Amino acid sequence: MDLGLAQNWFFLVIGLLMVVSSLVVVTSRNVMHAALMLVAALGGSAGIFILLGAEFVAAVVVLVYIGAIIVLFLFGVMITRVGVGRSNTLDHPNSWPAAVIAIATFSVLAGSAVAFFGDEKIDRIAAVRTSDIGTSIFDRFVVPFEVVSFVLLAALIGGIVLARKDPES
Amino acid sequence: MTIAQFLVLSAAMFSIGIYGVLARRNAVLVLLSVELMLAAVNINFVAFGRHMADPIAGGQVFALFVITVAAAEVGIGLAIVLLIFRNRASANIDELDALKW
Numbered sequence: 001m002d003l004g005l006a007q008n009w010f011f012l013v014i015g016l017l018m019v020v021s022s023l024v025v026v027t028s029r030n031v032m033h034a035a036l037m038l039v040a041a042l043g044g045s046a047g048i049f050i051l052l053g054a055e056f057v058a059a060v061v062v063l064v065y066i067g068a069i070i071v072l073f074l075f076g077v078m079i080t081r082v083g084v085g086r087s088n089t090l091d092h093p094n095s096w097p098a099a100v101i102a103i104a105t106f107s108v109l110a111g112s113a114v115a116f117f118g119d120e121k122i123d124r125i126a127a128v129r130t131s132d133i134g135t136s137i138f139d140r141f142v143v144p145f146e147v148v149s150f151v152l153l154a155a156l157i158g159g160i161v162l163a164r165k166d167p168e169s
Numbered sequence: 170m171t172i173a174q175f176l177v178l179s180a181a182m183f184s185i186g187i188y189g190v191l192a193r194r195n196a197v198l199v200l201l202s203v204e205l206m207l208a209a210v211n212i213n214f215v216a217f218g219r220h221m222a223d224p225i226a227g228g229q230v231f232a233l234f235v236i237t238v239a240a241a242e243v244g245i246g247l248a249i250v251l252l253i254f255r256n257r258a259s260a261n262i263d264e265l266d267a268l269k270w
Contacts, residue, residue, distance in 0.1 A: 022205050026198075035201060054215045065204075073200070089195075110177045113177060119171045152237060155245050162252055163248045163252070
């Protein structure tokens, strides 16, 4: 089979998986199912990154999102006890304004993307190597890298301070 | 592969995330929908970086930055949800009306 055709089939399967699992995330009546369907959506995005030749970003998505963030979410679900079985109080009573806003956003974004780019191809240059990303982070983007590491440190300390029991009470 | 198909996929995921943020009452589910929107942004970054054939891989580097900020956001957000649950015995965001006029 032609490589471009195989790529398009791969994209179709992964894209349908991502859209369907994202819909389950926002409509499911069970918080546990929503969190586990987010794993499928983010795993699909890792597949899209591999399709785009960004293997390092795909590996980071699997490690950080699926390995750490989802586990954190499951902790939050279990501690706040909203995930025990089905529940009918997870949504607002009428959600049609949200659906209208979402459909309007999608038509503006997708319509402008298609109108501007048409069927412009992604050229098949060699994929970016991981060593290029490392060189780029520590050369050109070293200041944002340090800033983002400071943000992570602040979030770590802030999370500990917020979640700690108050000693006076 | 065209660039537009990636942009349409990411627009679909972003709009689904917007629907989730607006329609959900539970704070944990709102945070899950925000994660969907951030994943859509990452797809856009990587697709444009590939499309422009960026020699310094700026798209992928910024996708990594977005992932890092998302991790920080989830940590702080879940700590806040935990505190709200501890104080109010509920994680529904429409019951948090202390700042309402």
